[in-house]
Amino acid sequence: MYENFYHLTTKPFQMVPNPAFLYLSDLHRNALTYLEYGVMERVGFILLTGEVGTGKTTLIRYLLDKLPANTVPALLFNTNVNGEQLIRLILHEFEVEPVESKAGNIDLLQQYLIERYAAGKNPLLIIDEAQNLSDEALEEVRMLSNLQTDDEMLLQVIIAGQPELKKRLLSPHLAQLRQRVAASYHLTALSEQDTAAYIAARLVKAGGDASLFREEAVAAVFRASDGIPRTINLLCDAALVYGFADEVARIDPAIIEQVVAHNQWGSRPETETEAVSRPPLPEGRADENSALAATVGELEARVREMHLRLDLLQTERENRGREPEEKLLNGLGLLLQREREKSDRLLEDTVLLRTQIQALTEKISHPGNTPVAAQGHDAVATPEEKGLVARVRQLFFAKAQAIDATGQEREK
Structure with a gap:
């Protein structure tokens, strides 16, 4: 307009979080440093908190664009779940099909993380709006820290939420989770x-x-x-x-x-500790305004989730594009060498077959040095010899077609 x-x-002031428009104030730059440090050093749990609208989601999207190629990120936005549902969601985000039992799903997750670790990958779980997680779900998040090798965590976790999340972690019953947070940062206003x-x-x-x-x-x-x-x-x-x-x-x-x-x-x-006093709405408008605000909030959350997922897909595509081509080239070279060896064997077989056909033809055409015109082909060739010649010719033509096909593939 x-x-x-x-x-x-x-x-310039769209509501959708856009990492291209991120302004790195000292606060946001420090927060980004903590996030990058936690992911790169595989420290385990990283906590990011801040008031509504301070830029947590935008900062996470910016981080996604900077992740190294070996990072495998998974994003969780639906945090109104219990512990068992949380594990299933994590498996789903890592594209692992869950099973019915909770124990089976934990085993699946551990096996997946071990396979990624062996492949040199760094799985990263990002839980946004984590203040909505139940105590049961937070306990499951803590249990993820048990998935580790002797000296490294198998899964990096970024927990992002509003200030009440930080306050909840001060509760005695969540002390074990709080103790596992290796890096923490709180975003404040500008x-x-x-x-x-x-x-x-x-x-x-x-x-x-x-x-x-x-x-x-x-x-x-x-x-x-x-x-x-x-x-x-x-x-x-x-x-x-x-x-x-x-x-x-x-x-x-x-x-x-x-x-x-x-x-x-x-x-x-x-x-x-403080509330903003607003003029009362006319009678009948309060419920309407509340419902509208809830709908707008839900739509904003959905749009934020869609944009984060698109960023994740774009990051994965770029990471795949940055993978070295040496493995692919070596594979193609090996296939080419095999085709050349196969072609050489076919050529050798062809020479041998031609020699055999020539010998059989001379035997059939000149038995006892008698000219073909005098004896006739049918008079001198036995049925076995005629069948052998037919089979040899058939084999020869099949080999010749294979050689032609190989030559065409080389030209391609």
Whole structure:
């Protein structure tokens, strides 16, 4: 809608997590370092937490694009499951057909991980929205740490979720899982300076002018969003729509104030210690608004899952393309050598057959040095000899056809 007016090649503040638009603030760069370290060093369990909209999913998608070729990632988004269902989902994501029993599925998973380890692969399990996991499911996650060799974990696990996940791990009954977390990072909101850099970076990435939002407008965005990237995107996208409608060349603070007022946005998401007070909705609208919000949230989760799966498929395809071609070339060379040897044997057999046919023909045509015209072919050839000649000729023609076929394959 507004892209042409503001000379943009795409929308800079889309809600779908896009790793191409990731702004690596100091916070996000540190979080990425922890994630990469954990995966590369095979430390086992890695914990990533943060408020809603701070960029956890975008960071994970960015990590997927940077994974080494030997990594085999699996992504879990449906976390409203019990422990047994969780194991089945993990097998499904690793493309292993589960069985009926829980013990059988654990054995299948262990066998799969051992095979991948022997092949030099590094399986990686990413559990997003992990705050929704039941205690039973979290215990199954802990049990995954038992799948290991003498000195290395067979499965790397990234557990990502909202702050309540970190609080749950402080519970005494989850102490064993907490003790297995080798690397942990908590994403917080952006500072005002990072908010300005975030907005400018996304505008430039979309082909626009970094100064499209006036400094006062950026400050207003920060105050209204409290530095939460998802809320920043909502505000800035709406501001561009408003600016386009009013034909405003640069976004000023008045437009941001209109957006906030018209949409009744608060600042940060509600937490346990503070809540955002909102004007009450008219009677009958509260339930409608709640249902709509739930539907939008579900759709956003589905879109996020689809994009992550597409990223995974793209990563796997690129990894396969980066595998060395030496093995393939060696295999083709071996096949070619075998075909050459086969062709040489066929040629030797052909020479031998031609010699045999020539000898038999001379014997039949000139028995006792008697000319064929005087004796006649039928008068001198026995039925056994005639049959032998026929079989030899048939074999010769079959060999000749095989040689022709081999020659055609070589030409191809």
